[in-house]
Amino acid sequence: xxxxxxxxxxxxxxxxxxxxxxxxxxxxxxxxxxxxxxxxxxxxxxxxxxxxxxxxxxxxxxxxxxxxxxxxxxxxxxxxxxxxxxxxxxxxxxxxxxxxxxxxxxxxxxxxxxxxxxxxxxxxxxxxxxxxxxxxxxxxxxxxxxxxxxxxxxxxxxxxxxxxxxxxxxxxxxxxxxxxxxxx
Amino acid sequence: xxxxxxxxxxxxxxxxxxxxxxxxxxxxxxxxxxxxxxxxxxxxxxxxxxxxxxxxxxxxxxxxxxxxxxxxxxxxxxxxxxxxxxxxxxxxxxxxxxxxxxxxxxxxxxxxxxxxxxxxxxxxxxxxxxxxxxxxxxxxxxxxxxxxxxxxxxxxxxxxxxxxxxxxxxxxxxxx
Numbered sequence: 001x002x003x004x005x006x007x008x009x010x011x012x013x014x015x016x017x018x019x020x021x022x023x024x025x026x027x028x029x030x031x032x033x034x035x036x037x038x039x040x041x042x043x044x045x046x047x048x049x050x051x052x053x054x055x056x057x058x059x060x061x062x063x064x065x066x067x068x069x070x071x072x073x074x075x076x077x078x079x080x081x082x083x084x085x086x087x088x089x090x091x092x093x094x095x096x097x098x099x100x101x102x103x104x105x106x107x108x109x110x111x112x113x114x115x116x117x118x119x120x121x122x123x124x125x126x127x128x129x130x131x132x133x134x135x136x137x138x139x140x141x142x143x144x145x146x147x148x149x150x151x152x153x154x155x156x157x158x159x160x161x162x163x164x165x166x167x168x169x170x171x172x173x174x175x176x177x178x179x180x181x182x183x184x
Numbered sequence: 185x186x187x188x189x190x191x192x193x194x195x196x197x198x199x200x201x202x203x204x205x206x207x208x209x210x211x212x213x214x215x216x217x218x219x220x221x222x223x224x225x226x227x228x229x230x231x232x233x234x235x236x237x238x239x240x241x242x243x244x245x246x247x248x249x250x251x252x253x254x255x256x257x258x259x260x261x262x263x264x265x266x267x268x269x270x271x272x273x274x275x276x277x278x279x280x281x282x283x284x285x286x287x288x289x290x291x292x293x294x295x296x297x298x299x300x301x302x303x304x305x306x307x308x309x310x311x312x313x314x315x316x317x318x319x320x321x322x323x324x325x326x327x328x329x330x331x332x333x334x335x336x337x338x339x340x341x342x343x344x345x346x347x348x349x350x351x352x353x354x355x356x357x358x359x360x
Contacts, residue, residue: 001218004235008214008242017246020209059209064250066209 009069019063021072022055025080029172032080032149034073037062040094041076044147046168061099080149086179089116091150099146106130107141114155117180121159143167149176210249214242217259220325221266227321228270230310237273241266263328263336267318274314308358309351316351323348 012018020042022035030047033054042062045054059066070077075093082088100108106129113128114120120128126138143165145153154176158164166173177183221241225234244265252261309320315337322333334344 001222004222004238005214005218008239011239011243012246015243017243022211055209055211056206060206064207064210065246066211067214067246068211 005068006071009067009072012065012067013069013072017065018067018069018072019065020058021067021069022058023068023070023073023077024051025073025077027080028084028175029168034076034080035066036073036076037096037098039096039098041147041150042096042099044149046148046172048168048172076150083149084179093150095147095150100141100144103129103131103134103137104141104144107138108145108147108151111142111145111153111156112151114152116152117182119155119157119177119182122156122164123159125156139164152176155180155182207249207252207255210246213245213258213262217262218242220259221262223325224263224266224318224321225270227309227325228267228314228318229273233273237266237269240269240272244269257332257335260332260335263322263332264338267336267338270318271314305355305359308355311358312351312354315347316354319344319347320351320355 009018009021013021016038018038020035020037022033022043025032025034027047031051032047033043033045033049033051034041035043035045035054035058043054043058045051055066079088079091079093083091095112097105097108107125110125110128111120122139122142123132123135125142126132126134129138129141131137142153142156145151145167148154148167154166154173156164163170163173174183218238222234222238225237225241228234229237241262245262248265254261309317312320318337319333322328322336328336330341330344330348333348334341337344337347339347
């Protein structure tokens, strides 16, 4: 049955019927769920989050045409593997931003510009998203980042240097910052 | 003021309804029903052709899925499409007689399908007329009740029962 399902996913993609392709990827923190639309990577769901719930949300928010299609996500998985090995400092993947809009969308794009191994404060992010007083909103927007790791919200800290929060849990945020040489 | 709050309440309801009635990810349909659909198609068109019909069935389902209103019987919906694809397949092949005894065409079912099919019986099922064949396959490969067979075949439960009955009668004669 496996080869039939693989063939179905390939044909669905070729006939523009595969709106959301997903696959799981191993990480040092557990299994990640990756989802992609024809525009690009739309969702990275962290191990702390229920993958079935994530798929339900994708079905409701993007399209119910959701299929498991690992081959479609080969490139994203390859880059993530390299990143976790410390061998990749900049992701080169098309992103689909449709799950964040308005100010949140601006915050996500500002986060995406933080270079590897550097950090910013929530206040700096609010400013580079165009409203330096919206610190709290910037914090919320970090917390609702649909594409964590690739859009590196783990590089955003409190002004005093405290870690702040992280959707995948603070130990994961710490580990990512250690990997990038920010913490040791 | 009142109008505004009614409008926003309406919006809230619409969002709630949208969430509650949201279609499940299509992959769940595959996980739950793909092996049943394959079993029905093997009964209806034979093992070697079932694979193509399987692809056609799920591509058609995928195409129609976002507009599907009634999600109460997704299995019946998929089996209905599978049945139509099996009929299309027979039409496309025209009235040519089916190869009854292909040397390697043993209708053995993979272990994970969970159905033990006797190859002799199923090759006899393979030469029944399409409706009888589909009824027999749905009844004995998928263990569907008459009402669901009727839904899948797009006929009345009476007609489904009749097709099944005729099919079995003929099988008895063939195998006697």
